[in-house]
Amino acid sequence: MEVLIVLLVVVAVLAVLALAMAVKIVKQYEQGVLFRFGRLVGTRDPGLRFIIPFVDVLHRVSLRIVTMPIQSQGIITRDNVSVDVSAVAYFRVTDAVKSVIAVENVHAAINQIAQTTLRKVVGQHTLDETLSETDRINLDIREILDVATVEWGVQVTLVELKDIQLPDTMKRAMARQAEAEREKRAKIINAEGESLAAAALGDASDTMMAHPLALQLRNLQSLVEIAVDKNSTVVFPAPLMSTIGELGSFLARETAAATLSPAPPADLTKTIPGPTPNGVPESV
Incomplete structure (x- = not known):
């Protein structure tokens, strides 16, 4: 009887294990x-x-979307600059049967092919293209991965470059280039400002030449602006160019008058004062 009970217990345990x-x-x-x-x-x-x-x-x-970081890769760009680029890829399994039968470990396979594709695509671009055209590089990497992983029942939904590490020498060179670019823009803006100011001053001078009193009014306005500070002494000169012009006109008139009028003849009967014994002027 006891043997039967033990046998039933063993059978029950095995049944439970088999059911589990x-x-x-x-x-x-x-x-x-x-x-x-x-x-x-x-x-x-x-x-x-x-x-x-x-x-x-x-x-x-x-079947969920898997986030897979692509470790940093040492890459030489097309213009022979060494950079370290890391990225991140998002993929999901669309065919469970293929993901089990076609490849042994789908995650490891995608990780390896993503690294090689990253090196291949970035190496075909220059440094400037890598820094400025990341969207096109991401699209190229995703398209290549899609072609390679379609037989594994996997779809790569997104690839993004995460970090780009540059050598210190290249960082300093790019910093100098950026400073030179900013200085160039500053000089161009300054030159454009000077050109606009010169044009405005030319228009103002034409207006003042047409209206002479405008210069005097401008001088008075400047005097009012300076006179706000009562602790300063203001020396306000006369308009230099107009003064020189008036002086030149005066000299020209005097020279013309002296040239046109002859000198009067000498009067022999003119009394020339001279010393006399009586102190009376002597007539000649």
Whole structure:
């Protein structure tokens, strides 16, 4: 009797273990791939699933988007500049059967091909293109990965360059280039300002030449602005150019008058004062 009870207990334990091994749960974001005696049977949808212990093997494959960092790669660009570039890739499994049968470890395979593709694509561009055209480089990498991983049942949804490390010498050279570019823009802006100011001053001078009193009014306005500070002494000169012009006109008139009028003849009967004994001027 005791032997029978022990046998029943052993059978019950084995039944419980077999039931535990036969029951499988496939989560909502997963899909099961079932093998029976090593041969593919099919897929299993999410939910509670039963398999035959020691006969069936169920592989659960996640269908969620996977974030995979691509470690930094030492790359030489097309213009022979050494840079370290790291990126990040996003992919998801679209065919669970292919992801299990076509490749041994889909995550390791995608990681390796992503590294080689990153080196290949970045090496075809110059440093300036790598820094400024990251969107085009990301698209090229994703397209190459899609072609390579379609046979694995994987779709690469996005690839982004994450970090670009430059040598210290290149950083200093780029800093000097940026400073020179800013100085060039500053000089161009200064020259444009001088040109506009000169044009405005030319228009103002034409207006003042047409209206002479405008210069005097401007001088008075400047005097009012300076006179706000009562602690300063203001020396306000007369308009220099107008003064020189008036002086030149005066000298020209005097010279013309002296040239046109002859000198008067000498009067012999003119009384020339001279010393006399009586102190009376002597007539000649």
